[in-house]
Amino acid sequence: MRITVAEQPVGRLNDAWRLAVGTGRFDLALRRDYQDSLALVQREIGFRHIRGHGLLSDGVGVHRPYEYQGRRHVRHAFGYVDQVIDAYLELGIRPFVELGFMPSGLASADQTVFWWQGNVTPPRSHNEWADLVRATVAHLVDRYGIDEVRGWPIEVWNEPDLKDFWQDADADAYHRLYEVSAHAVKDVDAGLQVGGPALSPGADDTWLPRFAEFVTDRKVPIDFVSRHAYTSGPAQHVPFGVHQDLAPAQRLLEQFASPRRLLAGTALAELPVYITEFNSSYRPDNPIHDTAFHAAYLAPVLAAGGDVVDSFAYWTFSDVFEEVGVPTALFHGGFGLLTHRQIRKPTFHLYAFMNRLGGQILARGADHLVTRDDTGRIAVLAWAPVDVTGREPVDNHTVRLSLPIADGTARSAFLLRSSVSDEAGNAWRAWCELGRPPSPTARQLDVLRQAAEPARRHASLPVAAGRVELDLHLTRHEVTLAEVSAVTDETPPWWDERRLLGREPS
Structure with missing residues (x-):
C-alpha cells in the first residue's frame, strides 16, 4: 500500500535523541584516540552533552587528602578535569556531570565496581563530601562562567538501586547522599541544575516514588529525574564476551515512559525526565552492538523516543571503554558507535541519518x-x-x-x-x-x-x-x-548529450 x-x-522533530551521549570513565578523555573519536562523532552527528562515570574517582585526582602539622587536610586538584572539559568544549559538546564515584580517601569501605575499581560506598564524612561537591562545582563556575555551567545538568551518582553500584543498594543512604549533594550544588548557585536518582532499568517500582516523597518532604532541590533503559536478558558468558536475548525495542520506549507514570500525582510529575543511559544490552562485550541488526532494532526508538522523554543518551559514543577490562579485539561487542581507531558501526550511521532529518x-x-x-x-x-x-x-x-x-x-x-x-x-x-x-x-x-x-x-x-x-x-x-x-533545471540550451563523444546531432 x-x-x-x-x-x-503533523509535528516537530525534537532533539531529545541528541541532547546527550554516554562515554567511558572520565579520565579516558585524556587519550588521543578518545578525542579523535569524539571529534568524528561531533562532526557527523553533533551531541549536546556527554556523561560518564568517575569524575571524582581516584584516577582523576580531585580529592587529595594529606597530613600537615599533625592535622588532616584535603586539597582539591582539577588539572585533569580542566583538560577534559576544555577538550569537550573545543569539540562543541558540554558535560552532563555525574557526581561519582567515591574517592578512596573519603570512602567508608573498600567495595568497588569495574576493572578500574570505582568505589561505590557512602562517604566517611558527609561534610567532607559536601565540601568536595561544592569545591568541584565552584571550580567549574569559576573557570567556565555561571551562564555556561547553569546549562550543565548535574546528576547525583549512578544506579544506587543496584548493590554493584551502591553499597547494599541502601535507599536511605542514597537519599542522604542526594540531599547533601543537592544542597552543596545549590550553595554554589541556585540556578544550577541538579537531579537523580539515575536508576537502573531493573529498579522496582517503589524506588522512584520513595525518592520523590523524600525530596518533597524534606524540600530537597531537584530539577530533573533520571533513569536508565536496557532490554537484554541474563548474560550467557563465553571467553571475552557474552550473548543475551533481547526484548522487542518497544520495551525501551516503555522504560523511557515509566518515570512519568510512576511520578504521576507527585511534586516531581512535571520535571524533565532524562534517560542518561540506554542501549540494547547492558554489557560492553556483547557483539550485537556491532551489527546491522542493532541499527534496525534501535531505529524506531530514535524515531519515537522524543515523544515520551526529554532526553535519551546512547551508551556510549566510542569503544574507548574499559569497565570489564581492556578489549582483546577491535570488534569486541563494545557499546560504542565507533570502534577503536574510528571504524563506524551501523548504529553510528543511524545517528548520522537522524542528523540529516528535517x-x-x-x-x-x-x-x-x-x-x-x-x-x-x-x-x-x-x-x-x-x-x-x-x-x-x-x-x-x-x-x-x-x-x-x-x-x-x-x-x-x-x-x-x-x-x-x-x-x-x-x-x-x-x-x-x-x-x-x-x-x-x-x-x-x-x-x-x-x-x-x-x-x-x-x-x-x-x-x-x-x-x-x-x-x-x-x-x-x-x-x-x-x-x-x-530540481531547478539550469542546463544550458546548447547542451546535447548525444554529442558527448563528438557525434553531430542528426
Missing part, C-alpha cells in the same frame, strides 16, 4: 519517519523490521510513499539514498570475513573503513501533480535515509 504523505507538518514531521509509521527542512528537502528514514528471536529475519520489506514537492514548478526531483544493512555499511561483517583479526593491519583497517561506508545511490525522479512516488525496497536489517529535493 502506498502512503500519501500530507503537505502540512525539523518538520510530515508522516510517521512503524517502519518510517518522513521529515522536511526549511529548504523544502524531504528526508525519509526507513528501516526493515527485525525479529529478536533470530528465527524469521525479514529479507525483503518495502516502504511505498507519495511525497509532496513544495516547488510547484519542478519537473523532477533528485534522490540521494544512503543505506546500511547486513551487506552494506557493515564493517563488522567485513571483519568477520577477514577472519576476525584481533589487531588488524594498516591495510585491513583501510578495508574496514571502506566497508563501513553506507551504500549510496542517486536518481532523478519525475514530479507529477506536485508529487514524487518513492519505493524503498529494504533488505535484511537495512536502515536507509532517502533525501529528495526539487
Whole structure:
C-alpha cells in the first residue's frame, strides 16, 4: 500500500535523541584516540552533552587528602578535569556531570565496581563530601562562567538501586547522599541544575516514588529525574564476551515512559525526565552492538523516543571503554558507535541519518519517519523490521510513499539514498570475513573503513501533480535515509548529450 504523505507538518522533530551521549570513565578523555573519536562523532552527528562515570574517582585526582602539622587536610586538584572539559568544549559538546564515584580517601569501605575499581560506598564524612561537591562545582563556575555551567545538568551518582553500584543498594543512604549533594550544588548557585536518582532499568517500582516523597518532604532541590533503559536478558558468558536475548525495542520506549507514570500525582510529575543511559544490552562485550541488526532494532526508538522523554543518551559514543577490562579485539561487542581507531558501526550511521532529518514531521509509521527542512528537502528514514528471536529475519520489506514537492514548478526531483544493512555499511561483517583479526593491519583497517561506508545511490525522479512516488525496497536489517529535493533545471540550451563523444546531432 502506498502512503500519501500530507503537505502540512503533523509535528516537530525534537532533539531529545541528541541532547546527550554516554562515554567511558572520565579520565579516558585524556587519550588521543578518545578525542579523535569524539571529534568524528561531533562532526557527523553533533551531541549536546556527554556523561560518564568517575569524575571524582581516584584516577582523576580531585580529592587529595594529606597530613600537615599533625592535622588532616584535603586539597582539591582539577588539572585533569580542566583538560577534559576544555577538550569537550573545543569539540562543541558540554558535560552532563555525574557526581561519582567515591574517592578512596573519603570512602567508608573498600567495595568497588569495574576493572578500574570505582568505589561505590557512602562517604566517611558527609561534610567532607559536601565540601568536595561544592569545591568541584565552584571550580567549574569559576573557570567556565555561571551562564555556561547553569546549562550543565548535574546528576547525583549512578544506579544506587543496584548493590554493584551502591553499597547494599541502601535507599536511605542514597537519599542522604542526594540531599547533601543537592544542597552543596545549590550553595554554589541556585540556578544550577541538579537531579537523580539515575536508576537502573531493573529498579522496582517503589524506588522512584520513595525518592520523590523524600525530596518533597524534606524540600530537597531537584530539577530533573533520571533513569536508565536496557532490554537484554541474563548474560550467557563465553571467553571475552557474552550473548543475551533481547526484548522487542518497544520495551525501551516503555522504560523511557515509566518515570512519568510512576511520578504521576507527585511534586516531581512535571520535571524533565532524562534517560542518561540506554542501549540494547547492558554489557560492553556483547557483539550485537556491532551489527546491522542493532541499527534496525534501535531505529524506531530514535524515531519515537522524543515523544515520551526529554532526553535519551546512547551508551556510549566510542569503544574507548574499559569497565570489564581492556578489549582483546577491535570488534569486541563494545557499546560504542565507533570502534577503536574510528571504524563506524551501523548504529553510528543511524545517528548520522537522524542528523540529516528535517525539523518538520510530515508522516510517521512503524517502519518510517518522513521529515522536511526549511529548504523544502524531504528526508525519509526507513528501516526493515527485525525479529529478536533470530528465527524469521525479514529479507525483503518495502516502504511505498507519495511525497509532496513544495516547488510547484519542478519537473523532477533528485534522490540521494544512503543505506546500511547486513551487506552494506557493515564493517563488522567485513571483519568477520577477514577472519576476525584481533589487531588488524594498516591495510585491513583501510578495508574496514571502506566497508563501513553506507551504500549510496542517486536518481532523478519525475514530479507529477506536485508529487514524487518513492519505493524503498529494504533488505535484511537495512536502515536507509532517502533525501529528495526539487530540481531547478539550469542546463544550458546548447547542451546535447548525444554529442558527448563528438557525434553531430542528426
